[in-house]
Amino acid sequence: MTLWMRSAYNAAMKTFTVTIVSLLAISTFNLTTTRADQPHMQSALQQLRSALAQLEAAVPDKAGWRAKAIQSTKAAISQTQNGIAAAR
DSSP states (O other), X not given: OOHHHHHHHHXXXXXXXXXXXXXXXXXXXXXXXXXXXXXXXXXXXXXXXXXXXXXXXXXXXXXXXXXXXXXXXXXXXXXXXXXXXHTO
16 A cells, blocks of 8 residues: 555545544434423423323213313323323
């Protein structure tokens, strides 16, 4: 291998190494921001669970609307949990 070829090879390897290290750093940054505590989603989940408890404690004579509200709230809880899990 000539001196010029070694120099070109070393330059290419340096560029490759810098690129890989940069990509790893960016990926690590993105992972840490994605795995945030999600305070708004956690708060919404807590409030939905509280609403479900209130609906379940309510008198059941609401022409079926209470039961539908309970079903919708359970679906909202499930979807909120899925949203939280998807961001992890």
